Amino acid sequence: MTLMTRLRGWLDHNAAIPAIVVLLAVGALVVTLIGSPLILDVYTYFCISIVMVLSVQMFMGNSGILSWTHIGFIGIGAYASGILSVAPMVKEMGVPNMYPFLVSLQLSPIVAIGLGGVVAALVAAVIGYPLMRLSDAVGVITLFATLIVIHVVMTQWDNVTNGPRTFFGLMQFTTLWIALGAAVLAVGIAHWFRESSLGLRLRATRDNRYAAMASGVDMVRVRYGAFVFSALIAGLAGGLWAHYITSFSPKAFYMSEMFLLVSMLVIGGAGSITGAVSGTALVTLARELLRQAEALINNAHALPFEVYGLTELVMAVLMVVVLIWRPGGVVGGHEPRLRLARRGKEKV
């Protein structure tokens, strides 16, 4: 009985979370039933994107700091897991200059993905502390510069990453169901993180820095913890993505991809998990439609020139429109609640 009431109470406030999980699973089922490879591909990518976006949401949504660095952690996770899982022979061929001790490593993909996340978290732990001391404009700029540092290292360290060239030979480990499982887990973790003591303190520093500090919240430490933890999730997402796409280059972890992640978050609403997930859904859908439109225009030669960049153009306009119309994103800063359940409780 008490368990039931506690569950009811939890559902009152958190109905959005199981709803998201159910919707994601139903979506996956429908996609499998349709069976079209294109839709399957889009949906798998969508599930991986959810993990990526939620890793950014955990930090950005709760701390209010716009972080450009997370795509770099996704990249670190991708490279680390790739290096750990690719067969030595393939690595010798694909990355001719790789350090011998890295060439000899070979682990199963799932272990490699896990370790990729750990590596990303370690990098975040090393570089994070000075960054978290800064906020506002200086903080944004240094996080931005950090992404560029990560990018420079990725494109230049050809003993590890094969430089600006493609890194290939990964096993396609991530399937639709693994991606779905990861997305569901990420939703759960992001929710747990938001409601945890750390998440609560972090949100307090976002809403009122001085009040939080006056209440004994060590702002830098709280931010640091969130930064490292979200980097872990970002690294895991990177590993999942890498083992889906199987070959990639440092280009995949830079500005335009980060712009996409941020637009997913901003359009949906960075403050809530529902917002992040629905933003991801909206942007994924819009992007696919625009891509098709772009291909259609280019193939039909309807215009005298090739259309590149239409997708990003529309996304940029969409983002500004959302910011003007609903600055908190389409969903806003709070998880939507179940109205019916709340009314029922009031009667009791």
Place this chain on the structure above:
Amino acid sequence: MINLEFIINTLSLGSLYALLSLGLVLVYGILKLVNFAYGEYIMAAGYAMYLSSTALNAPWWVTMLVAILGATLISYLSELAAFRQVRTRSAEALLVTSFAVSVFLQNVVLITVSPRARAVAFPPIFSEAITIGDATVPVRNLLVIGTTAIVLVALTFLMRKTVLGIAMRAAADKFTTTRLMGVPANLVISAAFVISGMLAGVASIFWVGRSASVDPLSGSAPLLIAFIATVIGGMHSTIGAVVGGFAYGLLFNLLSVLLPASMISYRDAFMFVLVVLFLLFRPEGIVKGGYTEERVG
């Protein structure tokens, strides 16, 4: 190593960087917006030069004028269409908007012109070099130093002696109070964007002049330089921007000389690491402004 050539090159690089960061700081001071679209004003000026010289066959001085006007116009329009609409929202919304504007402008050029680089015609004086004492320096480098000096004097006059300048400085200090004194907010902000665009245009002439070509991503490198230079120098004053520009130029040239050849491709990474380390000890930058709000730890 430290000879006349090094000094002139450092001064010219520093001047260019100071121009770049000044435009960024002017807007930041008033709107507290780190304008990610600033690089695109520089890129737009480059395309204005390209278009006016190829399509209109304009002489070089007209193309330069068009460059400055183009950047100014784009800057003003972006304020009008995007930044003004979200000004009252959160700082984060403003920041994301500036990034969206940047992506928008990049892709407009990508679609309407070409993803490939375009050559921009410059007068021959830009590629000549002269010898002073035992140093051979490009004339371009001396032109940058001269132009920056003129711009700095003009800007100082504007900010110190005119009503608009005084209003802008007051707004950068206490925006609300300035409004209560009867200064229209939109006017001050628009003025900041217009001047910022003009500076971007002037800087663009020299920036694009170095490679004599422009592509849709030309704006990202100068934007980054402006970012880092303002962070080193201090974000809260125009003096900070200038100091930061020169400090960054010096750092860049020193690293180019000191780093071994095998490490030179990591120069940018080294630079940012140094900047982050510097910020650890002095988060407010070299020149301290009136605000200490930035510091939290």
